[in-house]
Amino acid sequence: MNISPAPIQRRNSAQSHVLRRSLTAEQPSIVGGEGAYLIDADGNRYLDACGGAAVSSLGHDNAAVRKAICAQVNTMAYAHTGLFTNPWAEELSDFLVARAPEGTGEGRVMYLGSGSEAMEAALKLARQYHVERGDTGRAHIIARAPSYHGNTLGALAVSGHAGRRAPFAPLLIDVEHIDATYGYRLRHADESEEDFGQRMAQQLEDRVQALGPETVCAFVAEPVVGASLGTQPAPAGYWRRIREICDTHGIVLIADEVMCGMGRTGSLFALEQEGVAADITTMAKGLGAGYQPIAAVMAAQRICDGILAGSGKLWNGHTYMSHAVATAGAMAVMREIEDRDLLANVRARGAELERALRERLGDHPHVGDIRGRGLFWTTEFVADRETKAPFAPERNIAGAVQQAAMAAGMICYPAQGCADGTAGDHALLAPCFTSTSEEIATIVETLAGALDSAIR
Ligand SMILES: Cc1ncc(COP(=O)(O)O)c(C=O)c1O
Numbered sequence: 001m002n003i004s005p006a007p008i009q010r011r012n013s014a015q016s017h018v019l020r021r022s023l024t025a026e027q028p029s030i031v032g033g034e035g036a037y038l039i040d041a042d043g044n045r046y047l048d049a050c051g052g053a054a055v056s057s058l059g060h061d062n063a064a065v066r067k068a069i070c071a072q073v074n075t076m077a078y079a080h081t082g083l084f085t086n087p088w089a090e091e092l093s094d095f096l097v098a099r100a101p102e103g104t105g106e107g108r109v110m111y112l113g114s115g116s117e118a119m120e121a122a123l124k125l126a127r128q129y130h131v132e133r134g135d136t137g138r139a140h141i142i143a144r145a146p147s148y149h150g151n152t153l154g155a156l157a158v159s160g161h162a163g164r165r166a167p168f169a170p171l172l173i174d175v176e177h178i179d180a181t182y183g184y185r186l187r188h189a190d191e192s193e194e195d196f197g198q199r200m201a202q203q204l205e206d207r208v209q210a211l212g213p214e215t216v217c218a219f220v221a222e223p224v225v226g227a228s229l230g231t232q233p234a235p236a237g238y239w240r241r242i243r244e245i246c247d248t249h250g251i252v253l254i255a256d257e258v259m260c261g262m263g264r265t266g267s268l269f270a271l272e273q274e275g276v277a278a279d280i281t282t283m284a285k286g287l288g289a290g291y292q293p294i295a296a297v298m299a300a301q302r303i304c305d306g307i308l309a310g311s312g313k314l315w316n317g318h319t320y321m322s323h324a325v326a327t328a329g330a331m332a333v334m335r336e337i338e339d340r341d342l343l344a345n346v347r348a349r350g351a352e353l354e355r356a357l358r359e360r361l362g363d364h365p366h367v368g369d370i371r372g373r374g375l376f377w378t379t380e381f382v383a384d385r386e387t388k389a390p391f392a393p394e395r396n397i398a399g400a401v402q403q404a405a406m407a408a409g410m411i412c413y414p415a416q417g418c419a420d421g422t423a424g425d426h427a428l429l430a431p432c433f434t435s436t437s438e439e440i441a442t443i444v445e446t447l448a449g450a451l452d453s454a455i456r
Pocket residue numbers: 053114115116117119148149150151222226227256257258259260284
């Protein structure tokens with residue numbers, strides 16, 4: 001029996017039966033991976049500077065993870081979680097809870113297939129927690145904009161991304177949005193970082209008061225905002241104040257670490273660096289590092305206690321929860337990160353990446369801001385540095401940068417909409433945790449060249 005797919009070269013989407021993201025674009029077919037490189041059917045090599053969407057943190061040919069996945073497929077692939085648990089889901093949960101930010105307590109973790117599913121499950125878990133305790137009036141969810149929490153209807157409703165929401169708006173539940181901490185455009189010239197953080201956090205307090213504190217179910221935010229705003233960390237003190245507000249009013253704090261978690265910012269959990277713990281934390285991309293589709297929802301002890309004192313049951317189940325092959329793969333990813341001390345490399349290469357970006361692009365006439373943390377960095381492009389005016393969205397400068405970078409053999413992650421929902425271009429970088437100094441230098445040089453050719 002032939003188990004290899006027929007080799008295809010570049011195939012135009014119009015000739016394809018795959019319902020691709022673009023129904024018209026021509027796309028190379030990827031057939032291999034080597035370290036930080038992806039290889040297409042024509043033999044072209046692409047330096048993956050963004051891990052797809054901050055997914056491939058271990059590069060594309062990690063032997064230990066491949067071995068763990070194959071071993072589990074050969075042992076036992078699937079058993080339904082209504083009746084059974086499995087050793088990998090148990091071990092992975094022990095691992096994550098033991099390393100969760102202080103204040104999480106004895107938490108528990110559920111596993112799903114995507115970040116969107118994890119966000120849906122997190123929202124339902126927050127609601128379940130209140131209902132179990134008889135606090136049934138809590139239904140409002142407050143999130144931030146810009147933000148992105150996923151494409152399923154609940155996760156999209158929470159997302160503060162005007163462009164992605166627009167066509168589906170009539171299907172979305174009502175969610176309140178406050179501003180994300182977009183320092184480049186929202187911080188006043190004479191304002192300290194701390195004052196900016198307090199002012200932004202006050203938006204949550206004000207919105208809670210306007211809605212009625214007893215009606216608010218959860219506050220949702222990304223500790224370091226991913227693609228919608230471009231690797232935006234929060235100002236010092238912001239998260240502590242957010243935690244205080246949630247505690248004061250009994251609001252569940254949901255940290256969406258789907259993109260920024262699992263080592264991407266230099267610590268396993270992004271919130272660790274803010275000195276607070278969320279009540280519910282979602283993780284996805286770096287958890288499986290692309291070797292298996294897997295996402296997770298971690299409930300802190302307080303949430304589990306609420307459920308244990310009530311029904312003792314999770315009111316949200318999925319067929320593929322705690323999948324044995326996916327959890328085996330994710331456990332191997334976590335072991336690689338820890339045993340090889342890869343977070344030290346994230347911090348060291350991250351510092352090099354920041355330095356090189358600032359040196360090479362800091363004075364560029366069309367670079368407005370460079371922001372990020374760990375190996376998670378963004379360059380925001382502007383038409384005018386003085387006024388911070390974004391490029392006209394129709395020019396799609398971010399897309400043009402991506403195309404130019406790809407032509408030069410590198411992949412970066414473009415996005416639009418950070419400035420006002422539709423305008424505002426940036427390119428996000430999320431190199432693998434095993435990156436070398438040479439690769440970091442190549443990434444910055446290629447990005448600079450791509451920006452110049454995109455603008456030309
Ligand atoms: C912060 C964040 N949350 C949720 C999601 C949704 O994840 P998925 O695309 O796996 O459904 C994403 C995806 O980019 C994300 O960046």
